[in-house]
Amino acid sequence: xxxxxxxxxxxxxxxxxxxxxxxxxxxxxxxxxxxxxxxxxxxxxxxxxxxxxxxxxxxxxxxxxxxxxxxxxxxxxxxxxxxxxxxxxxxxxxxxxxxxxxxxxxxxxxxxxxxxxxxxxxxxxxxxxxxxxxxxxxxxxxxxxxxxxxxxxxxxxxxxxxxxxxxxxxxxxxxxxxxxxxxxxxxxxxxxxxxxxxxxxxxxxxxxxxxxxxxxxxxxxxxxxxxxxxxxxxxxxxxxxxxxx
Amino acid sequence: xxxxxxxxxxxxxxxxxxxxxxxxxxxxxxxxxxxxxxxxxxxxxxxxxxxxxxxxxxxxxxxxxxxxxxxxxxxxxxxxxxxxxxxxxxxxxxxxxxxxxxxxxxxxxxxxxxxxxxxxxxxxxxxxxxxxxxxxxxxxxxxxxxxxxxxxxxxxxxxxxxxxxxxxxxxxxx
Numbered sequence: 001x002x003x004x005x006x007x008x009x010x011x012x013x014x015x016x017x018x019x020x021x022x023x024x025x026x027x028x029x030x031x032x033x034x035x036x037x038x039x040x041x042x043x044x045x046x047x048x049x050x051x052x053x054x055x056x057x058x059x060x061x062x063x064x065x066x067x068x069x070x071x072x073x074x075x076x077x078x079x080x081x082x083x084x085x086x087x088x089x090x091x092x093x094x095x096x097x098x099x100x101x102x103x104x105x106x107x108x109x110x111x112x113x114x115x116x117x118x119x120x121x122x123x124x125x126x127x128x129x130x131x132x133x134x135x136x137x138x139x140x141x142x143x144x145x146x147x148x149x150x151x152x153x154x155x156x157x158x159x160x161x162x163x164x165x166x167x168x169x170x171x172x173x174x175x176x177x178x179x180x181x182x183x184x185x186x187x188x189x190x191x192x193x194x195x196x197x198x199x200x201x202x203x204x205x206x207x208x209x210x211x212x213x214x215x216x217x218x219x220x221x222x223x224x225x226x227x228x229x230x231x232x233x234x235x236x237x238x239x240x241x242x243x244x245x
Numbered sequence: 246x247x248x249x250x251x252x253x254x255x256x257x258x259x260x261x262x263x264x265x266x267x268x269x270x271x272x273x274x275x276x277x278x279x280x281x282x283x284x285x286x287x288x289x290x291x292x293x294x295x296x297x298x299x300x301x302x303x304x305x306x307x308x309x310x311x312x313x314x315x316x317x318x319x320x321x322x323x324x325x326x327x328x329x330x331x332x333x334x335x336x337x338x339x340x341x342x343x344x345x346x347x348x349x350x351x352x353x354x355x356x357x358x359x360x361x362x363x364x365x366x367x368x369x370x371x372x373x374x375x376x377x378x379x380x381x382x383x384x385x386x387x388x389x390x391x392x393x394x395x396x397x398x399x400x401x402x403x404x405x406x407x408x409x410x411x412x413x414x415x416x417x418x419x
Binding site for chain 2: 128
């Protein structure tokens with residue numbers, strides 16, 4: 001049994017939410033592995049952007065430019081249909097969300113052979129989804145006040161009936177929380193699944209389990225990135241709509 | 246360890262770093278990456294619109310040129326037909342004219358020839374008549390032995406004789 005648990009079973013315990021490198025800055029813990037992985041993901045996004053920018057042409061676009069243009073066109077179309085013509089302003093935000101979350105979700109696919117992974121998905125840590133949700137919700141409320149005026153913004157909480165005020169307030173509070181935990185929960189579960197596969201399967205079956213799981217995890221990662229960007233656009237659209245209900 | 250596992254759902258200092266990273270990404274996209282894409286796509290749309298308009302103009306011009314060509318061709322055909330018809334009518338009138346002139350010339354020649362023939366015949370006849378008269382008188386003088394040359398009566402007799410001869414000759418030939 002000792003041989004089995006030491007050699008054939010990869011790990012005996014599943015550790016959750018552990019960060020191998022943490023430092024204290026101004027009395028707050030900073031998860032260095034998450035910071036490192038998100039910086040790598042940010043570098044990838046920016047590198048893709050600046051590589052495209054160097055060769056950008058109004059003639060026949062290259063593959064990279066075509067990728068950016070397609071994304072721009074698709075997200076622009078969604079933004080325009082949800083928010084209106086002024087929705088084009090939010091395309092960089094939505095594109096940034098989609099691409100950055102996508103790369104963050106996919107970065108954990110790279111197996112470092114270490115436990116914990118050298119490149120954990122930064123989205124599997126609550127801090128990054130929360131940071132993005134805070135930015136999004138701040139922009140939603142800011143643009144809502146800009147579009148409706150302060151009076152219109154507060155009046156909206158009393159619609160359709162004043163009795164709905166508590167529900168409307170709760171809805172606005174839950175928006176950033178659901179936005180955060182939808183992404184975090186999905187990717188965290190995906191990472192946890194890898195740990196479960198590693199821990200529970202015999203070691204010679206671990207690669208098979210990962211081969212099956214990781215494409216699915218990539219699929220989930222893409223879906224979650226899209227959902228986050230889409231919900232951002234929808235929240236902005238709802239917040240900026242001036243139609244009477 | 247257990248405490249950290251219990252509170253891993255709560256954010257910590259990492260939040261501020263991630264916040265800064267995300268804000269920077271959105272800033273970079275807004276400032277440096279999206280505008281060139283937008284510009285390139287707008288330029289391409291303008292180019293496509295311009296070339297479509299140019300193609301439209303070219304098509305209209307081609308259609309106009311084709312119509313003009315057809316018109317010129319039709320006009321050319323019509324003129325060619327007129328020229329051929331004119332030439333045919335000219336030809337027949339020229340031939341007609343030539344034929345008329347030729348027949349007129351032929352008639353003139355015939356008339357002149359007949360006239361000269363008649364006059365020559367008349368003069369030949371007159372001279373023959375004189376000769377025959379003189380010969381007859383000479384012969385008769387020799388027979389009678391005196392000159393009858395100045396005798397008007399003798400001349401009239403000869404003339405009457407010749408006229409009778411002519412009448413006989415005419416009667417024999419008829």
